[in-house]
Amino acid sequence: MSTLKLDLENYKELLQEYIKTKDEQALYQAEQFSKHSMQQNISPEEIINVHIQSLQEIYPDMPEYIQSSMNFLLETMISYGLAYQEFQTLREKQLELKSEISVAANMQKTLLSTVKPDLSDIDVGALSVPAKQMNGDYHHFVEDGKGNLGIAVADVIGKGVPAALCMSMIKYSMDSFSGIRTDPSVILGNLNRVVERNVDASMFITMFYGLYNSNDHTFTYSSAGHEPGFYYYKDRDEFEEIDVPGLVLGVSPEVSYKQYEKRVEKGDMIILLTDGVTECRQGDRFIDQEEILHVIKQYSHLPAQGIVDQVYKHFERLQDFQLRDDFTLIILRRNV
Amino acid sequence: MNLSIDVTNNEGVSNVVLTGEVDAFTAPKLKDTLLPLTKEQGHVVEVDFQDVNYMDSTGLGVFISALKSTKEHGATMRLVHMQDRVYRLFKITGLTEIMNIESTVQGGM
Structure with a gap:
């Protein structure tokens, strides 16, 4: 498995390969791509955006209705993106709380020592x-x-x-x-x-x-x-x-x-x-x-x-x- | 472990039958069921402990707040058929002196 870079080129190549070969390996790499994107806090709509751009480059003559439907999908995903952001914030907050509790636990130890x-x-x-x-x-x-x-x-x-x-x-x-x-x-x-x-x-x-x-x-x-x-x-x-x-x-x-x-x-x-x-x-x-x-x-x-x-x-x-x-x-x- | 709570009401008396364990996980549920019953003037709440084989201090807390509530609202509460191990907890904490408790165990009182 090659290391994945999160960029348009990479996504485009993967997509192209999959469309051509229907190879499982490409699907596996797509999964890696999404995991990697999550680590980089990439939102779902950004991925769709990358998908649209890749499609346009692979198929310059893409029918207009596909282009429109893709834009439609992009809008639909925005709420998911927001929910994902919220999840990130909560996760940070939870870490914060955890460290506050451990500070409190230490304080308690000192107070009650x-x-x-x-x-x-x-x-x-x-x-x-x-x-x-x-x-x-x-x-x-x-x-x-x-x-x-x-x-x-x-x-x-x-x-x-x-x-x-x-x-x-x-x-x-x-x-x-x-x-x-x-x-x-x-x-x-x-x-x-x-x-x-x-x-x-x-x-x-x-x-x-x-x-x-x-x-x-x-x-x-x-x-x-x-x-x-x-x-x-x-x-x-x-x-x-x-x-x-x-x-x-x-x-x-x-x-x-x-x-x-x-x-x-x-x-x-x-x-x-x-x-x-x-x-x-x-x-x-x-x-x-x-x-x-x-x-x-x-x-x-x-x-x-x-x-x-x-x-x-x-x-x-x-x-x-x-x-x-x-x-x-x-x-x-x-x-x- | 789970706790099932069955309440039957009959002419000013609520019979609360508990089955299972009263601990930190099940105590909130018990509290939510028990406390409203203690807020009616003259009402009698009888809690049956026959099938409770374990209770921890969180459970005791529920009965302490229920007792305070009965006093405040003029209701009464009695705890019946208490097993040895559970009775011991009420005894150690001095609660047998201020609560109406009937144990099933011989010599337990």
Whole structure:
């Protein structure tokens, strides 16, 4: 196949050859010609124009009615040309949007970024992976400099851009509360009022908020309808669900959240997650809690970050590397 | 997976029978069917979950907005024949405390 040049001469030769030989090869080249024209943004009526000119050159004595009918066809094709132009513009716009979303995703990453604390008493592992470009899961660590570590894990209903925007609101509300009072129940109560006032009726947020006091190794926590985490007792080598009642944020304006406290012994683990972990599916089969705990146990000899990474890899494999939902997992383990 | 929604109306009561999965793809359709039913004073909306084996948080969102709407318009909604897995979702999110839910599962309440 020769490389095609988009010009009158070339088209004319192809046409002439086809009329003479009815050869399939010429038809194939015509197809190439049209593909090439599309790449060059050539409109359909321009091609017809080229066709008319070629005909005139090949058949100088072309009957007038053919000439007229060709002009007629040319006019008819103009709307198609416009539609094609519109398609081109839309395609450019789509690329533009795509790049804007990726800028937004990067901004979100910066806005919501949280530094995993480096503490001597507790080993912390954290991982959050979005299913799409933007993450509807959120986790945040706050240290108060007095030995308290606040941990928030949240999931906004829905995915994609709306969920991500909502998450940014939560992050800023939390920043404005911080330093006033750090009781989990108070933080959730305040956030609930903000969310209830500001989001659509069908939107809601689940959040678990915990406060680890490394002076006396107590863990205080409350939950707003969040997927239950797990507590691991080192001495008994047993897991227990951290099942805390509490209504999701944003449904009812006046909700008070109960607060619970637990004493953490050496080697104990606190496991916090979002439903992207428990809603993992392998084909039609759901992953059950037992399986998650089994995988955590299997890697429990590793540092907390190692466990988190391995659990993610395990479920990523199970789902053929296609996450259905955002995945967030946090593990805290008391070292000393 | 698909969701089929069958509505039968009978003397101020709408019976909504769901079959399939309620997720991000099917939730908008459910919302469009369910919400108008909740906007009539004194109307009762009963949603049958017998054949719903999966629901995700988007589905919960639909029922939360339906609940808000019933309160606003003086209608009532009850969710019946809920399977274990779906009931768990309402339970975790604290919605069993504020919604009228009847589960089929023993000890589920």
